[in-house]
Amino acid sequence: xxxxxxxxxxxxKPLRFTVDDIEYTGCAGDTLASAMIANGLLEVAPSAYxxxxxxxxxxxxxxxxxxxxxxxxxxxxxxxxxxxxxxxxLLSGKGRLTGQPDPARYDKRNAHCDVLVVGGGPAxxxxxxxxxxxxxxxxxxxxxxELGGALLTENRLLDWLSDAVEELDSLPETRILTGTxxxxxxxxxxxxxxxxxxxxxxxxxxxxxxxxxxxxxxVFVDNDLPGIMLSSAVRQYTNRYAAxxxxxxxxxxxxxxxxxxxxxxxxxxxxxxxxxxxxPAELVxxxxxxxxxxxxxxxxxxxxxxxxxxxxxxxxxxxxxDLLAVSGGWxxxxxxxxQSQGRTRYDERVAAFVPDKSVQxxxxxxxxxxVYDLAGCLDEGFRAGLDAARLTGFDGVPPQTPYTAQETxxxxxxxxxxDGPEDRQFVDLQRDATVADVRRATGAGMRSVEHVKRYTTxxxxxxxxxxxxxxxxxxxxxLLGADGPQGTTxxxxxxxxxxxxxxxxxxxxxxHDPVRITPMHDWHVRNGAVFENVGQWKRPWYYPLPGEDMKxxxxxxxxxxxxxxxxxxxxxxxxxxxxxxxxxxxxNRMYTNAFAKLKVGHCRYGLLCKADGMVFDDGVxxxxxxxxxxxxxxxxxxxxxxxxxxxxxxxxWPDLKVWFTxxxxxxxxxxxxxxxxxxxxxxxxxDVDCSAESFEFMTFRDAALADGTPARIARVSxxxxxxxxxxxxxxxxxxxxxxxxxxxxxxxxGTETMHVLRAEKGYVIVGQDTDGTVTPQDLGMEWIVSxxxxxxxxxxxxxxxxARPDRKQLVGLLPVDPDDLLPEGAQLITPDxxxxxxxxxxxxxxxxxxxxxxxxxxALALVKGGRQLIGRTVLAPLRDRxxxxxxxxxxxxDPEGTRRDG
Amino acid sequence: MLLIxxxxxxxxxxxxxxxxxxxxxPYPARPADLSDEDWGEYLFVRDNPKxxxxxxxxxxxxxxxxxxxxxxxxxNEIVR
Numbered sequence: 001x002x003x004x005x006x007x008x009x010x011x012x013k014p015l016r017f018t019v020d021d022i023e024y025t026g027c028a029g030d031t032l033a034s035a036m037i038a039n040g041l042l043e044v045a046p047s048a049y050x051x052x053x054x055x056x057x058x059x060x061x062x063x064x065x066x067x068x069x070x071x072x073x074x075x076x077x078x079x080x081x082x083x084x085x086x087x088x089x090l091l092s093g094k095g096r097l098t099g100q101p102d103p104a105r106y107d108k109r110n111a112h113c114d115v116l117v118v119g120g121g122p123a124x125x126x127x128x129x130x131x132x133x134x135x136x137x138x139x140x141x142x143x144x145x146e147l148g149g150a151l152l153t154e155n156r157l158l159d160w161l162s163d164a165v166e167e168l169d170s171l172p173e174t175r176i177l178t179g180t181x182x183x184x185x186x187x188x189x190x191x192x193x194x195x196x197x198x199x200x201x202x203x204x205x206x207x208x209x210x211x212x213x214x215x216x217x218x219v220f221v222d223n224d225l226p227g228i229m230l231s232s233a234v235r236q237y238t239n240r241y242a243a244x245x246x247x248x249x250x251x252x253x254x255x256x257x258x259x260x261x262x263x264x265x266x267x268x269x270x271x272x273x274x275x276x277x278x279x280p281a282e283l284v285x286x287x288x289x290x291x292x293x294x295x296x297x298x299x300x301x302x303x304x305x306x307x308x309x310x311x312x313x314x315x316x317x318x319x320x321x322d323l324l325a326v327s328g329g330w331x332x333x334x335x336x337x338x339q340s341q342g343r344t345r346y347d348e349r350v351a352a353f354v355p356d357k358s359v360q361x362x363x364x365x366x367x368x369x370x371v372y373d374l375a376g377c378l379d380e381g382f383r384a385g386l387d388a389a390r391l392t393g394f395d396g397v398p399p400q401t402p403y404t405a406q407e408t409x410x411x412x413x414x415x416x417x418x419d420g421p422e423d424r425q426f427v428d429l430q431r432d433a434t435v436a437d438v439r440r441a442t443g444a445g446m447r448s449v450e451h452v453k454r455y456t457t458x459x460x461x462x463x464x465x466x467x468x469x470x471x472x473x474x475x476x477x478x479l480l481g482a483d484g485p486q487g488t489t490x491x492x493x494x495x496x497x498x499x500x501x502x503x504x505x506x507x508x509x510x511x512h513d514p515v516r517i518t519p520m521h522d523w524h525v526r527n528g529a530v531f532e533n534v535g536q537w538k539r540p541w542y543y544p545l546p547g548e549d550m551k552x553x554x555x556x557x558x559x560x561x562x563x564x565x566x567x568x569x570x571x572x573x574x575x576x577x578x579x580x581x582x583x584x585x586x587x588n589r590m591y592t593n594a595f596a597k598l599k600v601g602h603c604r605y606g607l608l609c610k611a612d613g614m615v616f617d618d619g620v621x622x623x624x625x626x627x628x629x630x631x632x633x634x635x636x637x638x639x640x641x642x643x644x645x646x647x648x649x650x651x652x653w654p655d656l657k658v659w660f661t662x663x664x665x666x667x668x669x670x671x672x673x674x675x676x677x678x679x680x681x682x683x684x685x686x687d688v689d690c691s692a693e694s695f696e697f698m699t700f701r702d703a704a705l706a707d708g709t710p711a712r713i714a715r716v717s718x719x720x721x722x723x724x725x726x727x728x729x730x731x732x733x734x735x736x737x738x739x740x741x742x743x744x745x746x747x748x749x750g751t752e753t754m755h756v757l758r759a760e761k762g763y764v765i766v767g768q769d770t771d772g773t774v775t776p777q778d779l780g781m782e783w784i785v786s787x788x789x790x791x792x793x794x795x796x797x798x799x800x801x802x803a804r805p806d807r808k809q810l811v812g813l814l815p816v817d818p819d820d821l822l823p824e825g826a827q828l829i830t831p832d833x834x835x836x837x838x839x840x841x842x843x844x845x846x847x848x849x850x851x852x853x854x855x856x857x858x859a860l861a862l863v864k865g866g867r868q869l870i871g872r873t874v875l876a877p878l879r880d881r882x883x884x885x886x887x888x889x890x891x892x893x894d895p896e897g898t899r900r901d902g
Numbered sequence: 903m904l905l906i907x908x909x910x911x912x913x914x915x916x917x918x919x920x921x922x923x924x925x926x927x928p929y930p931a932r933p934a935d936l937s938d939e940d941w942g943e944y945l946f947v948r949d950n951p952k953x954x955x956x957x958x959x960x961x962x963x964x965x966x967x968x969x970x971x972x973x974x975x976x977x978n979e980i981v982r
Contacts, residue, residue, distance in 0.1 A: 187978040188905035190915075203905065203915075341977055359977045611929075612945055643920065643962060650968045651922075651958065652929045795933035795941050 002027075002038040007242025008152065009034075017086040019068075026082045033059065033066055033077040034241035042245060043226040043307065044077070048093025049432040053307050055226025056245070057429065059153075059233035061143065061181075061496050062214050062466035064429040067091040071098070072499065074462060079496075081145060081179075093430060093461070101508075102501040108199045113137040113175075114392040115385065116191055116204035118182040118336060121149020122157065122374060123366025124210030125164050126381025126399070127388070131208070132167075132174040134386070134394035139202060140168065141193050143181040143496070149212055150367070153236040154260060156374065160402040182211075184493030185339040189360055194498050199505055206361050206388035209337055210381060213367035216328035217467050218252055219417040219435060219475065221302035223326075224426045227309035230467075231258035231325035238265055246323020250312055252300040254351075255412035257372070258327035259283045266290040271319050273298045273312070276413040300324065301418045329412045331470050332368045338491035346485050351414045352470070353488055363388055373407040416474035427475055428468035430461030435475055442479045449473050453489050462497060465489065518571035519668045519733030532751055535636040537572045540750040550752070551850055558756050558852040560747035561719060565674035567746035568754055570725060571733060573619070574638020575667055576645065578629040580658035586649060587621065587629060590792055592776060592785040598623045603698045603716055606631070607776060607784050608641065613796025615770045615779065617641050620716050622700055630663070634766050638664050648792065668733025670740055673723040673749075673757075675902050681713070681724050683743045684736075688713060690724070692901045709736060719757035720894050722902030756849040759860055762812065762891035769810060769846040769860055775802045778862070779810045780890065808843050811866035812888035816873070818856030820883050822848040826876040828863060831884070835877055842874060853893050860890055904978060908961045909969050922958030924948040925970040952976050 013028035026035025066077035073095025120142030184192035193200035277297035363384035459465025529540035587595035619632040700714035843863035904916035
C-alpha cells in the first residue's frame with residue numbers, strides 16, 4: 001500500500017501503467033516495483049523451473065524474481081523507472097526478443113578525466129566533492145537516477161546531500177552521470193559506462209570505487225515465498241517510495257543493519273530474529289523500547305504459507321507475519337574491483353570477501369570497502385577524492401564532514417542453511433537451485449565454487465549471482481566442513497546486462513563495417529553487376545544480361561575473354577609502393593624468387609612464404625625505377641602484406657634503406673583481356689606501340705592515353721590470354737573504364753569469370769586454393785623458388801617434410817560426368833573407402849567451375865599424394881549422391897602458353 | 903583495453919596496435935646452418951612467463967612503427 005506521506009515520489013503526478021494488462025496508478029519518482037508494491041502487487045511470475053510462487057525480493061540490480069517484458073526483454077521491475085503508459089508483462093525467468101530492430105538511436109562517447117568516481121552514495125558523493133573542489137576533471141557515475149545511495153533508503157543527511165549535488169553541478173570540470181552504470185572495468189583504468197542510450201568509454205587517471213554493498217539473503221525452508229524480502233529493500237520501499245510491502249513484519253538477521261529497518265517500521269514490526277546469541281545491547285534496548293521482541297541466538301527455520309508468507313517457524317514457535325525482512329549480512333560490491341584485477345580476501349570480522357590489493361590506479365571506499373558506518377564512509381570518500389586529485393596534480397583541503405557520530409558495527413553471525421528439507425532451501429531463486437543441488441555437486445566430488453557453479457547453474461542467471469553467489473559459497477563451506485568460505489567465482493563484465501544495441505551504437509547496418517568501392521563502382525551498379533564481398537571491397541561478381549542466370553552470364557563472359565576481348569575492374573588488388581636503395585635487396589629476402597636484378601620497366605610474378613614455409617601471398621611486382629618497386633598483393637591480403645614487410649624491415653633489417661606506402665586506392669586498374677586486347681589498347685592508347693615484339697610480356701610502360709590521361713600500362717595476364725592492365729590515378733578510373741568500353745569491343749566480366757579463367761590455367765588463388773598449410777612444393781611451384789638466394793621461409797622450404805610425397809598436393813579434377821559440378825569444399829576419398837565413419841579423407845575441392853572453353857566442368861583440389869594419383873579416379877561423397885572425378889594435372893587450357901601473345 | 907605507450911605517438915588505446923609476441927627473438931643469421939630442431943625452436947617456441955615480459959607491438963593504426971615494451975602478464979601493468 002501507499003503511505004499517506006513521506007517518500008521521494010511526487011503524488012501530484014500520477015502515472016498510469018499496466019502489469020499483465022491490469023491497470024494501476026503510480027507516482028512520478030516510482031520504480032515499476034515500488035509502484036507495484038504501492039498497489040499491493042508483490043507476487044510476480046512463478047519461478048522458471050519449478051513454477052513456485054515468487055515475489056519482489058530486492059529493490060535494485062540484485063533483484064532475482066521481478067523480471068518483466070517491456071519493449072525490451074527481461075528488464076527488472078526494480079530498476080525500471082515508472083513512466084506514464086508503461087506496459088509490463090511479468091516473466092518467468094526468460095524474456096523474448098521482439099524480432100524487430102531497436103528503433104532507438106544509440107551513441108558512443110569517449111571521455112578522459114582525472115578522477116572517475118563510481119557510485120553516488122555517501123562515500124561516492126564525498127569523493128566527488130573533495131576531488132571536484134580541487135578543479136580536477138571529475139566524472140561521477142551512478143546507476144540510479146538520483147544521487148544519494150543508502151542515504152535515500154535511510155532518510156539521512158538529505159540536506160547535506162542536496163547541497164553537495166548542487167555544488168557538484170556547479171563545478172565546471174565535474175560531470176554527473178546519473179542513470180549510468182559502470183559495467184566494465186578494464187586495463188589501465190578504462191571503464192565502460194552504460195547510460196540509457198549512450199555508451200561511455202572513460203579513461204581515468206584515478207578511479208574511486210564507491211560501489212556500495214549488496215545485502216545477502218538467508219537460506220531456510222521455503223525461503224522463496226512471496227513476502228520474503230531483503231531488509232534493506234523493505235526499508236527502501238518504505239522510506240524512499242512510501243510503498244509499504246507488509247503490515248505485520250518479522251525481521252530475520254545475522255547482523256546490525258536490519259535493526260535500522262525494524263526501527264523505521266517499528267509499529268509494524270513484531271519480532272527481530274537475530275542469529276547472534278548476544279546482539280548489541282544498545283540495539284536490543286532500542287527494539288524493546290519500540291515494543292519489538294528480540295529473539296537472540298535464533299533463526300527462522302521455515303516460512304509458512306502458500307502464495308504469500310503467513311508466518312515463520314522459529315524453534316518451536318510460529319510467529320504470524322505477512323512480510324519477512326531478511327538480512328544474511330552484506331557483500332561489498334567488489335565486481336568492478338575484481339574486474340580490475342584487484343584481489344579480495346575473506347574477512348571474518350564482516351563475514352565477507354573484502355578488497356585486499358589493488359592492481360590499478362584506484363581507491364575503494366565506503367561499503368564497497370566493508371566500511372558500514374556513515375561517518376566512516378564519508379571520511380573514506382573525502383580522503384580518497386582528495387588523494388586521487390592530488391595524485392593527478394591538483395590540490396585542496398578536505399571538505400567539512402557533515403556527520404561524525406561513531407557507530408560501532410558488531411560482527412555478524414552468518415547462518416548458511418538450516419536443518420530441514422534441503423530441496424526447499426533455495427540458494428538461487430532464478431535457477432531454482434537449492435541446498436540439495438549444492439550437496440549433489442559436493443557429493444560428486446566438487447570442491448571449487450567455480451565447479452559447483454557450473455554443475456548447479458547457481459549464479460548463471462541474469463543477475464550473475466548478486467544474491468545467490470555468496471549463499472552458495474557459504475553452503476559449500478558448511479557442506480565440506482571447511483574453515484569458512486573458500487573463494488568467489490570470477491567477476492566478469494558486464495556488471496549488469498547491457499543491450500547489444502547500446503554496444504553497437506551507430507555501427508549498425510551499412511555503418512557496421514566500412515565498405516570499399518572502386519572508382520568504377522557506379523558504372524557496375526548501373527549496369528546490373530551482382531557484387532561479391534572480398535574483404536571490405538565490393539567487387540562485381542558477374543554482369544547478368546536480362547534473362548541470364550549466373551552460370552549463363554559467366555560462360556558468356558568467359559567466352560568473350562577467350563575468343564574476343566573482356567574487361568575487368570582490377571582496382572582492388574593491393575598495391576604497395578616500395579622505395580629506397582635497398583628495395584631490391586629487401587624484396588630478394590622476402591619473395592621466394594629473385595628481384596634484385598629485375599630490369600626497370602619489367603614485371604615479375606612473385607610468391608611470398610611465411611617463415612614456416614607456408615605460402616602467404618602472391619602478386620606481380622614492377623620495377624618502376626632503380627630504387628622503386630610497385631608490388632601487388634591479393635585483394636584481401638593487402639594490409640597483411642604491408643604489415644609483413646614493415647615488420648621485417650623494421651625489426652630484423654633496420655640497416656636496409658627501404659620504405660613502404662600503401663597505394664591501393666591511389667590507382668585504378670582496368671584489365672583488358674583477350675585476343676583482341678591489342679585492338680582495344682591501340683584505340684585507347686594510340687601512341688603506344690603494343691605489338692608483341694615491342695611490348696613484351698611482363699613489361700610495362702608509362703604512356704598517355706588518347707585523351708592525355710597519364711597511365712602505366714602493364715602486359716601481364718592472369719588468364720593466359722593476351723592482356724594489358726591500364727593503371728591510372730584513381731580519379732581517372734571511371735573515365736578510362738568508360739573509354740575502354742567506348743571502343744565497343746570488350747565485354748565486362750567479374751570476379752567469377754576471372755576465377756574460371758585462371759583456374760583453367762591452373763593459377764592458384766592464395767586463400768582459396770591454399771589455407772596456410774600449403775608449401776610451394778604442394779602447389780607444384782618449385783619453379784618459382786630460387787635455389788641460390790636465401791629468403792624468409794627458405795629454411796622451412798628445405799625441410800624434408802615440406803616435400804613429403806604424401807602431403808596434400810594441388811591437382812586438377814575432371815568429373816566423369818562432364819555436367820557434374822563438384823561443390824567447393826567437398827571432401828574426397830578413394831573409390832574403395834567404406835563410408836562408415838570415421839571415413840579417411842584424401843583431401844578436398846578448392847575451386848570448381850563450368851568452363852566455356854572446355855565445354856565441361858572442372859576443379860582444383862588439394863589431395864594427399866595427389867600427383868601420384870594422376871589418371872586415377874576419386875570420389876566426392878555428398879549428402880544425396882557421389883561424384884566420381886579423374887585426377888589430372890592442374891592445368892586445363894593452353895598448357896603450352898601459346899595464347900598470351902594474342 | 904590496454905593503454906600502450908607508443909614511443910612516437912604517446913599513450914594510445916590497444917585497438918590501434920598489433921601484437922608481435924616475444925621481443926628479442928632474432929631471425930637466425932644463417933638459418934641454413936640450423937638443425938630442424940633448432941629451426942623449429944626459433945619458429946614456434948616462445949616464453950610464456952607470468953610476470954614481466956618483453957614483447958613487441960606495432961602501432962599499426964598510427965605511425966606503423968614497431969617497438970618493445972615490458973608488460974606484466976599477470977597484471978597488464980606496462981613498464982616502459
